[in-house]
Amino acid sequence: MGKTADLTVVQTTIIDTLHKEEKSQKAIAKEAGCSQSAVSKYINRVLRRREECGRKRCKSDRDDRSLERIVKQGRFRNLGELHKEWTEAGVSASRTTTYRRLHDMGYSCRIPCVKPFLNQKQRQKRLCWAKEKQYWSIAQWSQVLFSDESIFCISFGNQGPRVWSKTGEAQKSSCLKSSVKFPQSVMVWGAMSSAGVDPLSFIKSTVNAAVYQEILEHFMLPAAELKILFSSRIWHLPTQPKLPVPGLIAME
Secondary structure, rough: OHHHOOOHHHHHOOOOOOOOOOOOOHHHHHHHHHOHHHHHHHHHHHHHHHOOOOOOOOOHHHHHHHHHHHHHHOOOOOOOHHHHHHHOOHHHHHEEEEEEEEHHHOOOOOOOOOOOOOOHHHHHHHHHHHHHHOOHHHHHHEEEEEEEEEEOOOOOOOOOOOOOOOOOOOOHHOOOOOOOOOOEEEEEEEEOOOOOOOOOOEEEOOOOHHHHHHHHHHHHHHHHHOOOOOOEEEEEEOOOOOOOOOOEEOOO
């Protein structure tokens, strides 16, 4: 049962490990084979001194909360704009420090996901729809066929991808993303259910009520009958056109 200076490398390693696991000093002393006072002195003098090493942070928690508040108020602003507003709030920090603080908070600059714009009325309508179907059984959901149409650009992508390049290669042909005013695209319609995914249907004109009815009659109904999905069919229609289709129940 020696003092702190008499602890062996094995004992200090055991103390370090058990202290990180938040064990009590009594349990650590019993496991390491030394006195509890030796464990207490080692933790207070060595471990805590080790945690205090390095340069102190030049920014307080209050400054960090101020930066996070600025980020939440404008998530689409770039680093320079965030840094400028943070310094205007009275914080003396470099651009690198601003980036580090954002990274420590868990923020990263990413390409945003694209979602359709919904107003408050549309959101409330979708929420009510979800609450009504919240406790549906698997058998009920197996009677639903979800459908939608989408446009895919053939020549150029819809998104703005990033590119790996070196300094001075910004105008290199292999690093440029080409763009045209009216890119070549194709519109497709598809559906899926618990029985699987239906084949894609290529649409050559603008989708209106008449065109959508033709899609249902020539593509969806034959696919559903081949799979023998269900006797009473329920379709989920995103646009809900008024179609005179027998046995059709539209769910928004």
